Structure formats: structure tokens, C-alpha cells
Amino acid sequence: MALQKLGFLTIGLFDAADPRRGHESTLEVIQLGERLGFDSAWVRHRHLQFGISSPVAVLAAASQRTSTIELGTAVIPLGWENPLRLAExxxxxxxxxxxxxxxxxxxxPPMHFDRVRHALYPDTADAEDFSYERVRRLLDLVRGVPVTDAGVEGFEVFSDRVQPHSPGLGSRMWYGGGSLSSARWAGEHGMNFLTSSVVKAEESEDFAEIQRSHIRTFRDHHPDGERARVSQGLVVIPTDSATPEQRRRYEEYARQRTPRTASPxxxxxxxxxxxxxxPSERIAERLHAHAGYQEVREVAFALPFSFEHDDYVQILTDIATVLGPALGWRRSP
Structure with a gap:
């Protein structure tokens, strides 16, 4: 099956001494993605680290520098968020x-919750609900479910639902899941499903088989069935136009991370x-043989964490001009 939507994901690293440069680099990468014809650009979310802590703000800026590329978050951990404010x-x-x-x-729960609970929720840490209910609240708010009484007070007019209301946004909400329970819940609640390079070994220790199981579980429980949207997000580094020095660094990066892939x-x-x-030809062969990839029609290939801006330019260019076509993807006119 030909790939229908080609996207990429970036963490948006920055130097603590010069955070603007890193954020500008992320915006430039998104602009490049649009020029290359990518269908979507996604940003990761990092709290108390040197990566994007406010993806919504970054994507607000990106929305004013682009006109066609879809903009996504992969993912916002809701344990850090107030669903009503986030919906706005x-x-x-x-x-x-x-x-x-x-x-x-x-x-x-937020990562390292014991360390941050008193800064994040000084009065309510023990009462916070970090279950799927937090997602359901956000979905209701985004989809326009009334949350209060509306009325007029003096010269001020109030709405009974979150404003602004964007009618199509509710159908573009994604859940980033790595377990069977997450896949099932996302399907039952009509969300789209993001599956990445990390999954939970519940039924198998074969990554591709686990991922395929999650995707099928999601679609089995989604009202749209086989038409339900799923995006796969593996780390993909084509080397077609890379310099010898870049290839060496890319291969070393992967080599250092390989041991963790051997077992849960x-x-x-x-x-x-x-x-x-x-080379893209070899990557395409491995993807076509991947049980998880065989289930999807769209991807958001993850860029490596710690590379330089020029490396991302080379990788994205190769993905759009060599790997994407090798997977059957065609740039939209």
C-alpha cells in the first residue's frame, strides 16, 4: 500500500545560554518541511529540559510562517495541564x-512527579486525576460540550462552551499510546492514534508484532474501523546525500541506542x-517488511534528538525526495 501522508517529528533542542536560536531552528525546520512538501510537522514536549516546553506556543508561531503543512504535538502530557485552559x-x-x-x-502522572508535585500542584497534588478521564474532559471541551451557564452580565456576553470554538478540531485529536489499553481507549473515544518507537511488551517481545496488535486493537474499537487514522513514528535517518562524516555520526548514534532494543x-x-x-532504498525495504508499518497509511518519522541543524536539513531533504517516493508517497500538488 502506498504511503499517503508523510510527516516528521522534532524535539526542538536548544542551548540554555541561547534558547532563541534553538527555537528559531525548529521553526526553520518546519518551514523547510513545508517547502519540501511534507504533509505534517510534529513537535515533542519536554518539561524542565532543554527542549520544547510549550509546543502550543511554538506551533502558534509556526502557523504564521507556513500555510499548508499540518502542525501536531507528539505528545502533550496532560498531567501537566489544565484541560480547560489547554482547550482554549x-x-x-x-x-x-x-x-x-x-x-x-x-x-x-507527570514525569518525576515526586520532585515537581509541590511546584506544579502545591495544594491539590493528592487529588489530581491522571487517568483517561483527563483526556475525556479535554475532548469534551474541544468538541464544544457546554461547561457553564451562558448569559449577559452588563455589557459582557458569556459563552457556555470554550471559546474560540473550532468545529473541526475535535476530529483531529490524537492519543499517543504504547499499550493495548491505550489503543482500545483511544478507539472507543473516536480519537486518532499515534504509535511511536516505544511500546509496552504485553503479548510479545517482537516490537513490530506488538505495534501491529496495538493498531488493530485501536481500529477494532473505533467507530471508523479500518478508516480510523493511525500514524507511525519510528526514528528514520536516510543517508543518501549525507557526507561521510555525517554517516559516521548517524551510525554511531544508532549503535549506542541499539542495546536497549534487544529486550523489554x-x-x-x-x-x-x-x-x-x-540508504533510502534499504530503509524502504525494512519498512515494507515491518508488521507495524504495514498497517498504516501515514507516518511522522522522528528526527534524532541531538543532531545539528544542517543534519536535519539533509535528513528531511532525503526523506522527502528519496525515501518518501520509495514508499509510494507523492507530494500534493
Whole structure:
């Protein structure tokens, strides 16, 4: 099956001494993606690290520098967010972008919650609900479910639902999941499904087989069945136009990360997919043989964490001009 939608994902790293340069680099990469014809650009989310901490703000800026590329988050951890305030921000950026926003979210306690609970929720840490209910609240708010009584007070008019309301945004909400329960829940609630290079080993220790199981579970429980949207996000590094020095660094990067892919990691039994490095023709062959990839019609290939701006330019250019066509993708006219 030919690939229908080609996207990429970036973490947006920056130097603490010069954060603007890193954020500008991310925006320039998104602009490049649009020029190359990518269908979507996604940003990761990092709190208390040197990566994008406010993806909605970054994508608001990107919406004003682009006109066609879809803009996504992969993913916003809702444990850090107030769903009502986030719904307002998402709808605002969707309006500014002309309906191009694809918010991806996940749930669970914030990372290192014991360290940040008193700064994040000084009065309510023990009462916060980090279950799927937090996603359901966000979905209701984005989809326009009334949350209060509307009325007029003096000269001020109030709405009974989150404003602005962007009617199409509710159908573009994604859940980033790595387990069977997440896949099932996302399907039952009519979301789209983001599956990445990390999954939980519940039924198997074969990454591709696990991923295929999650995708099929999601579609089995989604009202749209086989038409339900799923995007795969493996780390892909084509080397077609790379210099010898770049190839050496890319291969070393992948080599250092390979040991963790051999078996489930930690108490949660997380499985990591190997990074795909090499000529596009070889990467395409490996993807066509991948049980997870065989289930999808769109991808958001993840860019490596710690490379330089020029490396991302080379990788994205090769993906759009060599790997994408090798997968059957055709740039939209």
C-alpha cells in the first residue's frame, strides 16, 4: 500500500545560554518541511529540559510562517495541564492556522512527579486525576460540550462552551499510546492514534508484532474501523546525500541506542524500535517488511534528538525526495 501522508517529528533542542536560536531552528525546520512538501510537522514536549516546553506556543508561531503543512504535538502530557485552559489554547492556534492543528496527548502522572508535585500542584497534588478521564474532559471541551451557564452580565456576553470554538478540531485529536489499553481507549473515544518507537511488551517481545496488535486493537474499537487514522513514528535517518562524516555520526548514534532494543526494559517492560539508518532504498525495504508499518497509511518519522541543524536539513531533504517516493508517497500538488 502506498504511503499517503508523510510527516516528521522534532524535539526542538536548544542551548540554555541561547534558547532563541534553538527555537528559531525548529521553526526553520518546519518551514523547510513545508517547502519540501511534507504533509505534517510534529513537535515533542519536554518539561524542565532543554527542549520544547510549550509546543502550543511554538506551533502558534509556526502557523504564521507556513500555510499548508499540518502542525501536531507528539505528545502533550496532560498531567501537566489544565484541560480547560489547554482547550482554549488549542482552539486558538487551530483558528490561527486555518484548521491545521493536530494535537496529540497522553495521560499519566507527570514525569518525576515526586520532585515537581509541590511546584506544579502545591495544594491539590493528592487529588489530581491522571487517568483517561483527563483526556475525556479535554475532548469534551474541544468538541464544544457546554461547561457553564451562558448569559449577559452588563455589557459582557458569556459563552457556555470554550471559546474560540473550532468545529473541526475535535476530529483531529490524537492519543499517543504504547499499550493495548491505550489503543482500545483511544478507539472507543473516536480519537486518532499515534504509535511511536516505544511500546509496552504485553503479548510479545517482537516490537513490530506488538505495534501491529496495538493498531488493530485501536481500529477494532473505533467507530471508523479500518478508516480510523493511525500514524507511525519510528526514528528514520536516510543517508543518501549525507557526507561521510555525517554517516559516521548517524551510525554511531544508532549503535549506542541499539542495546536497549534487544529486550523489554524496566518494570514496565518497554520495547524500543531500532533506529533505521542507511540508504533510502534499504530503509524502504525494512519498512515494507515491518508488521507495524504495514498497517498504516501515514507516518511522522522522528528526527534524532541531538543532531545539528544542517543534519536535519539533509535528513528531511532525503526523506522527502528519496525515501518518501520509495514508499509510494507523492507530494500534493
Amino acid at each position: 489554547d488549542l482552539a486558538t492556534v487551530d483558528v490561527l492556522s486555518g484548521g491545521r492543528l493536530n494535537p496529540g496527548v497522553s495521560v499519566g 526494559q524496566g518494570p514496565a517492560r518497554m520495547m524500543f524500535a531500532p533506529d533505521l539508518v542507511g
